[in-house]
Amino acid sequence: MMNDTASDMRAGSLRTRGDQLVEVDDRLFLQSVARALYVLEAFGRDAKPMSLSEIAASAQVTKSAAQRAAQTLLSLGYLERSPDGGLMPGRRLLDRAFDYLRSNPLIERATPILIELRKNSGERVDFSLFDDLTILYAIRLQSKRETFFATLAGRRIPTFCSSGGRAILAHLDDSAVDDILRRSERRPLTPKTIVDLDQIWEKVREARQEGYAYAAEESLVGEIVLSAAVINDKQQPVAAVHIAGSLSEWTVEDFRKRFAPLAIEAARALSY
Amino acid sequence: MMNDTASDMRAGSLRTRGDQLVEVDDRLFLQSVARALYVLEAFGRDAKPMSLSEIAASAQVTKSAAQRAAQTLLSLGYLERSPDGGLMPGRRLLDRAFDYLRSNPLIERATPILIELRKNSGERVDFSLFDDLTILYAIRLQSKRETFFATLAGRRIPTFCSSGGRAILAHLDDSAVDDILRRSERRPLTPKTIVDLDQIWEKVREARQEGYAYAAEESLVGEIVLSAAVINDKQQPVAAVHIAGSLSEWTVEDFRKRFAPLAIEAARALSY
DNA sequence: CACGTATGTATCGTACAGCGATACGAGCGC
C-alpha cells in the first residue's frame, strides 16, 4: 500500500484560516470540532472574560457558529460564565492538561529527577518541551520568591531567546537552526534580549561546546537561567531542563560554575 | 423528508451517554464536538497512550467517529502520536489550561497571596477550586521534598476527605453538605481516611467553629494538610487555601497552632 | 505458512446535523 511519494491523488485539501493557509491532511477533518477549538483558543489571544461577539470575531467564526460551540463547551464544562455574564475558559481544561502530563512518559520520568534537582540546587527548576518556535513549560518547581507567571505550566516563551531554546538549538544541525531563527519574530522581551542573528549563533555555538546554554536577563530582568537539552532515541532534542536563579544572589559566572554540572547531569539522565 | 422517527423535535431533549442520562439544554448542542471531547476525556480514565480502538471503546463512540475526531485533534495539536504509534493527549492542552489560569480573575488574585504564604510558611501551599464532589488543584507551590502528584495542577481529590473540601463544606448549609456527602463514593484513600458519615460531620462542625479544617494522613500517608475556605460575594465557598506539611517534622497540634492563622488570613484576603 | 485476530486506514451513499442569515427582546447611553 502507501505509495507515499505522491499524496497527490487524495486528501491534502487546503483550507483558509484567516490569512494563513493550513494544510489539512484529509477529509476526515471535522470542521465543527475545529471551530469549537478555535473558540477556546480565542482566550489565548485575550486572557479575559469575553462576550460571544468578541469570541466570534477573535476566533474568526460566524456568530452562529460561536454560539453553538459556546453552548456545547459550556454544557461540558470547557467554558464557564464569568460573574458578569461573559464567557471564560472552564476548569475542565485543567483536567485535560492533567491528563496530558500524566499520560506523557517523558514527563512522568522527568518529575522525580527534577524534584531531586530542585532539592540539590535550591533554585527554581523548570522542564520545557521543544515546540518549534517556542518552548513550552511543562513542569515548574518554584523556589521561594516567585512572580505569577513563573508558577504556571503551559507558558510558552520564544526558542531563540531562552536558554532552554538555545540548549535545544545546539543539538540541531545548522540548517534547522537557521530555519527556526529566520522564522522567529525576534522581538526583545527585555532590554537585554539578544535579537541579533550573529550573536544568537554565537550563543548556540557556545552551547554546543559547553553542553549547556544560559541566558542572563533575556526574558526576565534580574533572572539568570541555565539549561541543558534532553535528547530522544533519534538524537533529536525534545526538551530542556532549566535552573533559574536571581542575579541579586549570584554572579553569572558563579551560577554557571555551580549549576551547569547539575543541569547537564539531569538532562542526561532523561535522554534516550 | 423529516421523517418523524422517534426523537422528539423539541428542546431540552435527553441524550444518553453510557448509562447516564444527560440533560442537554438546547439543540444548539454540537454532537460532533462533544464526541471529540469524549475522545480526549478517555485519557482521564486511562492515562496512557492508547490505540484508536481503545479510545473508541472508552469514549463510547463508534470507531469511525473516534477516527475522525482523532484526526482532527491530531492535526490541531490536541492529540499526539506516541513513539509506539499510539495516541496520547497533545501539548496544546497545556495552552488551554494556561489560558484558564490566566483568564480567571480569582486565580490571578490568588497567586501573589499564595506566594507570600509560601514564603512565610516554608511549607507546600496549594489553592483548590470547589467543584461539587471533588476539589480541583489550580495552583501548587511546592516545598523541598515532594512526590510526583503533589506537583500537578489539575489534580482532583474528593471533597469529603480532604481538608480543603471540609473547609468548604463548613460554609455550606446542612442540607447541601448532606447532599454532597451522600453522593460521594467515600472510598478510603489511605487507612486513615475518614469515611464514616458521622465522623465527617463532626469534622465539618469543628471546621465551622475553628474557621479552618485539617486532615492528617487522609489522602497521603505522613502528610498533614490544613485549609481555609475562600468565599465569594454571595457568601458561597468557591475555593480553599491549603498548607501541607510532613508529620515527620510536625505534630498535628503544633502544625495547627502555627499555620492556621496564616491560612485563614490568606483565605480571608481572597474572599469577596 | 496459512490462519485468525488484532490493528489503523480508506471508501461511499445517504440522512440529518449543523449551517448562516435573520429576527427578536433586553439593556444601555444619549
Next chain:
DNA sequence: GCGCTCGTATCGCTGTACGATACATACGTG
C-alpha cells in the same frame, strides 16, 4: 423616545459528518 449592541432563538436548505464496511498490515499461534 431612538439607535446601538448585546445574547438568544428560529428556520429551511445543504453539504458535513455519519456508520458500515472493505482493505492493508502486523502480529502471534498452532
